[in-house]
Amino acid sequence: MTLLGRRIPMAFSLAIWCLVWEVIGRMEVISLIPPFTEVLRALFVVTPSQDFKTAATITFQAFAIGMGLGLVVGIVMGILMGRIRAFGELMGMWVNIFESSPLTAIVPALMAILGFGLPTMIVTVFLFSVWVIALDTQVGVERVNPSLIEMGRSFGANNRILFTRIVFFAALPELLAGIRLGLIRGLKGVIIGQLLIAVVGVGYLFELYSRNFLMPEFWALLIVIFGFAFIASEIVGYFERKVSFYAKSR
Amino acid sequence: MNHPHTDTGPRSTAELAPEPAVRVQDLTKEYPGGIQALDKVTFDMPKGELTSIIGPSGCGKTTTLKIIAGLIEPSAGEVMVYGKAVRGPGPERAFVFQEFALLPWATVLRNVAFGLELRGVGKKEREDMAREYIVKMNLAGFEDAYPHQLSGGMRQRVGLARAMAVDADILLMDEPFASVDEQIRRKFQEDLLHLLSVEKKSVVFVTHSIEEAVYVSDQIVILTRGPAHVSKVVRPGIDRSGDSQEIRRSPGYLDSVENIWDELREYLEE
Ligand SMILES: Nc1ncnc2c1ncn2[C@@H]1O[C@H](COP(=O)(O)OP(=O)(O)OP(=O)(O)O)[C@@H](O)[C@H]1O
Ligand SMILES: [Mg+2]
Numbered sequence: 001m002t003l004l005g006r007r008i009p010m011a012f013s014l015a016i017w018c019l020v021w022e023v024i025g026r027m028e029v030i031s032l033i034p035p036f037t038e039v040l041r042a043l044f045v046v047t048p049s050q051d052f053k054t055a056a057t058i059t060f061q062a063f064a065i066g067m068g069l070g071l072v073v074g075i076v077m078g079i080l081m082g083r084i085r086a087f088g089e090l091m092g093m094w095v096n097i098f099e100s101s102p103l104t105a106i107v108p109a110l111m112a113i114l115g116f117g118l119p120t121m122i123v124t125v126f127l128f129s130v131w132v133i134a135l136d137t138q139v140g141v142e143r144v145n146p147s148l149i150e151m152g153r154s155f156g157a158n159n160r161i162l163f164t165r166i167v168f169f170a171a172l173p174e175l176l177a178g179i180r181l182g183l184i185r186g187l188k189g190v191i192i193g194q195l196l197i198a199v200v201g202v203g204y205l206f207e208l209y210s211r212n213f214l215m216p217e218f219w220a221l222l223i224v225i226f227g228f229a230f231i232a233s234e235i236v237g238y239f240e241r242k243v244s245f246y247a248k249s250r
Numbered sequence: 251m252n253h254p255h256t257d258t259g260p261r262s263t264a265e266l267a268p269e270p271a272v273r274v275q276d277l278t279k280e281y282p283g284g285i286q287a288l289d290k291v292t293f294d295m296p297k298g299e300l301t302s303i304i305g306p307s308g309c310g311k312t313t314t315l316k317i318i319a320g321l322i323e324p325s326a327g328e329v330m331v332y333g334k335a336v337r338g339p340g341p342e343r344a345f346v347f348q349e350f351a352l353l354p355w356a357t358v359l360r361n362v363a364f365g366l367e368l369r370g371v372g373k374k375e376r377e378d379m380a381r382e383y384i385v386k387m388n389l390a391g392f393e394d395a396y397p398h399q400l401s402g403g404m405r406q407r408v409g410l411a412r413a414m415a416v417d418a419d420i421l422l423m424d425e426p427f428a429s430v431d432e433q434i435r436r437k438f439q440e441d442l443l444h445l446l447s448v449e450k451k452s453v454v455f456v457t458h459s460i461e462e463a464v465y466v467s468d469q470i471v472i473l474t475r476g477p478a479h480v481s482k483v484v485r486p487g488i489d490r491s492g493d494s495q496e497i498r499r500s501p502g503y504l505d506s507v508e509n510i511w512d513e514l515r516e517y518l519e520e
Contacts, residue, residue, distance in 0.1 A: 153321060154321060161368060248398075
């Protein structure tokens with residue numbers, strides 16, 4: 001952010017927004033928005049509570065397992081789609097449809113089949129994350145400079161070596177972008193899933209807080225989730241920046 | 251060092267017709283989609299010599315070279331390397347790519363060592379070897395640089411060093427000096443000639459430049475406009491003992507350039 005032509009540090013602009021929030025909260029114009037300090041206080045009440053720990057554990061579990069599956073399946077599928085033309089054509093349409101479809105709509109159906117527990121959440125995370133990972137991986141693999149492959153072959157590399165030494169690294173920038181988007185969508189998936197199920201995890205807490213009109217707690221929980229999403233995507237972003245120096249010059 | 255065809259050279263005293271390093275026989279290539287690139291291209295590439303391939307743009311020079319490298323299969327015809335039919339890439343051949351083909355995520359050192367890495371040479375050994383060619387190619391000090399930090403000419407030298415480092419007998423170079431300006435190009439030509447006099451390799455060298463072909467080659471294969479076949483094979487027989495300015499002004503050099511011009515002109519004027 002810049003103001004009057006000067007760059008403002010991110011922490012400073014964040015502080016301004018917190019101040020604005022505080023002022024609006026204190027004016028009590030909208031009952032949905034408590035003062036920021038109230039939210040901060042609630043943060044210290046919510047996070048140590050047993051309710052929160054239980055919710056966080058199950059949420060993280062669902063997220064981690066679903067994401068793990070999404071990564072493995074998405075990457076393998078993307079690689080196959082990028083390397084084997086027929087497979088890419090066969091799958092391309094479906095992956096694109098799922099990638100852009102409102103998957104929220106099928107969560108109730110999953111609930112009917114898989115029940116109200118962990119399996120539904122895992123599958124939701126998986127379905128939310130896998131398509132974008134597959135598509136980005138495919139793009140990365142397809143964009144690998146063909147002369148790099150020829151170079152590898154000219155020095156006697158077999159398919160496995162070509163893949164691990166050349167194709168993988170050449171596709172890494174797109175792959176990481178896909179993983180970052182997949183993470184964010186997976187997180188959306190787990191929250192949306194729990195909100196629809198409404199009896200487990202963070203979804204249950206949201207339901208509880210909003211039903212009892214505990215707005216500071218509600219916002220505190222939201223901040224925790226934002227924070228988690230931010231950190232997760234920043235970790236991938238860190239690796240993305242590490243490869244960005246060659247992403248432009250491939 | 252080089253004499254006209256009347257002199258068969260010292261090797262022929264041992265055997266009647268010395269086996270060529272590479273024999274290209276009736277190569278025909280039709281790409282999927284019906285583009286015919288080569289039409290019965292035939293030539294020999296004698297051991298220890300530098301053979302240039304020259305011809306109009308898009309006539310099939312890269313295609314010929316990649317078939318020799320075993321990277322593309324011909325539609326018909328055959329390439330023999332030391333008398334054995336080529337079925338794919340082999341350790342006795344190394345390729346220098348027209349578009350460099352460097353790993354953008356790897357340093358100069360790793361790039362130069364990459365051919366050895368792919369051939370399973372240990373890290374210490376291959377890096378020692380790579381450093382040697384980094385020095386020979388005037389890249390010293392850039393070991394830790396990445397390709398995007400280098401000029402076109404330096405990138406090409408990294409590609410050359412990588413091919414040299416695997417110590418293949420046969421070097422296949424696709425327009426190695428195309429991306430550098432004239433001055434540096436001349437320096438590269440000197441470097442190449444010097445290197446070849448030390449390293450004793452057989453080289454196939456694709457170029458657009460008649461002057462360059464005449465200056466560096468023992469033998470020049472002139473291809474026709476695509477689908478290419480061999481129009482003529484010329485042995486310029488330049489005496490390279492003098493200094494480069496002198497050679498470039500010598501009647502033998504100028505005549506060869508003129509002859510090849512005449513040969514190529516008919517394809518350009520069509
Ligand atoms: N993979 C391919 N698929 C289809 N056609 C191709 C392919 N590669 C080359 N060609 C065609 O074959 C012909 C010869 O190409 P090639 O690259 O061998 O020519 P070249 O003499 O090396 O050209 P240049 O002087 O531009 O480097 C051209 O018409 C080209 O368009
Ligand atoms: Mg070419």
